[in-house]
Amino acid sequence: MRKRNFPDNITEVQKWKNLYACYRNYKSIVGSIINYNQYFGFTVDVDGINAKMSVGELSYWRNEEPEKFVGNNFSFIITEIDTYQKTLSVSRKRLVSNAKAGNILNGFIIDIEDNFITVDVGFACRILKRNLRDYFVKSIDDQFKFYAPIKLVLLNDFEKLKYTFASTKESDIWNSIKGKYKEKDIVSTVSPR
DSSP: OOSOSSOTTSOHHHHHHHHHHHHHTTOOEEEEEEEEETTTEEEEEETTEEEEEOGGGTOSSOOSOGGGGTTOEEEEEEEEEETTTTEEEEESTGGGTTOOTTOEEEEEEEEEOSSEEEEESSSEEEEEGGGSOSSOOSOHHHHOOTTOEEEEEESSOOOTTSOEEEEOOHHHHHHHHHHTSOOOOOOOOOOOO
């Protein structure tokens, strides 16, 4: 995942213009959650600009420890922008509201059980033991840690109030990437002499 949205050498005015263009085109941005307050929500750093995000915009899944998300980078969508007063609001869950099978997402491990892990990607994904790695996983605890970032591919479409299943197998992620690009037919010809 990229860490910055814009080059370092642009002015503050150019940053706000670029953020407004992202807002108008419904384009995602990357930011780092730098602060959490139980009354006011999160503060997100977007290339040096502070954005607001309420706790409800973090995920469709109700997180019991939202402070664990502080210090991590995530993708967001801009929900409100005021370039005159220089205020910005973002959402993580609205970015993934139309997630489909085959989408590759970055998540955050929120629960580890004997036969599966639960990952928050803006909603809860369940990754079964057989879908964790390309090889046999004897103990999930040896492979994965709580609140660690993880990359996954969705195995079914996101629906509210249901679990979405995913895979962290490198082969599944690679097949998802490969499936998005069609192979071109190569035509060869022989030129007459």
